[in-house]
Amino acid sequence: MKKRNRSAMNRHRLQRVSKVGALWLLLCFLISGCGIQLGVEPAQGDAASPLPAGTKADGQLRVIFLDVGQGASQLLISPSGRTMLIDAGNNSEEQRMVDYLREYGVERIDIVVGTHPDADHIGGLDAVIDHYEVGAVYMPKIQANTKTFESLLQSIRDRGLKVKTAKSGLKLDWDEQVDVRLVAPVEQSDDSNNMSAVIKVAFGETSFLLTGDAERESEKAMLASGADVQADVLLVGHHGSTSSTSLSFLRKVSPKYAVIQVGENSYGHPKQEILDRLKKQNVQVYRNDRQGTIEVVSDGREIRITTER
Numbered sequence: 001m002k003k004r005n006r007s008a009m010n011r012h013r014l015q016r017v018s019k020v021g022a023l024w025l026l027l028c029f030l031i032s033g034c035g036i037q038l039g040v041e042p043a044q045g046d047a048a049s050p051l052p053a054g055t056k057a058d059g060q061l062r063v064i065f066l067d068v069g070q071g072a073s074q075l076l077i078s079p080s081g082r083t084m085l086i087d088a089g090n091n092s093e094e095q096r097m098v099d100y101l102r103e104y105g106v107e108r109i110d111i112v113v114g115t116h117p118d119a120d121h122i123g124g125l126d127a128v129i130d131h132y133e134v135g136a137v138y139m140p141k142i143q144a145n146t147k148t149f150e151s152l153l154q155s156i157r158d159r160g161l162k163v164k165t166a167k168s169g170l171k172l173d174w175d176e177q178v179d180v181r182l183v184a185p186v187e188q189s190d191d192s193n194n195m196s197a198v199i200k201v202a203f204g205e206t207s208f209l210l211t212g213d214a215e216r217e218s219e220k221a222m223l224a225s226g227a228d229v230q231a232d233v234l235l236v237g238h239h240g241s242t243s244s245t246s247l248s249f250l251r252k253v254s255p256k257y258a259v260i261q262v263g264e265n266s267y268g269h270p271k272q273e274i275l276d277r278l279k280k281q282n283v284q285v286y287r288n289d290r291q292g293t294i295e296v297v298s299d300g301r302e303i304r305i306t307t308e309r
């Protein structure tokens with residue numbers, strides 16, 4: 001009983017205090033005409049903050065696996081706020097891509113990579129290049145006889161840009177705190193998927209391997225080249241097709257987390273065999289079709305993953 005009385009009293013006192021406070025504020029406002037800033041602190045560093053949080057330089061590396069349905073696209077934001085876009089989904093996702101970049105506050109893309117000329121990767125890139133200032137464009141040395149590919153080359157030309165050749169051993173000058181290097185394609189192939197640019201991104205003690213649609217042939221060549229493919233986060237090759245993620249390659253990468261960029265599709269991606277293989281290797285799997293856009297943030301030591309749903 002006593003307790004309740006006391007709390008009732010406190011409440012009463014609080015009401016009086018707030019009444020006095022309100023009167024004082026009103027008086028101050030009337031006298032000085034000043035705009036009083038009520039002390040609302042902006043929320044900072046909220047781990048559970050909803051996507052997206054813009055491209056501000058916050059000392060962290062962010063790798064965002066954008067949900068572009070059946071296709072692939074990764075937006076990277078460096079610790080100093082530099083941007084890189086790897087692939088941009090299908091032609092049908094052009095508007096979605098442009099909107100995503102706007103939502104993330106992207107004004108300029110320092111590096112654009114088209115991993116290989118397939119439409120589910122480069123389809124949206126022409127619109128992105130038309131809409132945004134771009135620093136450099138990298139693509140592997142393989143052509144495609146498609147309108148999608150021609151349209152991309154046209155956009156690149158219109159911007160006065162030249163395509164730089166993506167191949168293994170190349171180190172990309174992006175952010176001095178982040179090591180970005182290509183580990184594939186190692187050798188020339190007639191197969192578009194096996195010409196995929198595969199990118200290893202390392203920041204502090206954390207690393208990512210972004211594989212495009214590289215298949216077994218390319219995985220073998222990467223292993224034979226002796227390139228360091230180990231990564232905490234693996235973008236599962238070719239949307240989880242059995243053509244990729246061979247056991248020997250997966251063991252060498254030895255990821256903790258894997259992302260499968262997949263949407264509704266008639267190919268049966270991702271294949272159960274690959275999901276089982278990942279599970280057996282104790283890899284935690286994230287999927288765009290189930291979780292929407294997936295954002296992986298690294299402070300150089302630890303990795304945090306947030307999903308849209």
Ligand SMILES: [Zn+2]
Pocket residue numbers: 071072118120121212213238239
């Ligand atoms: Zn693909």
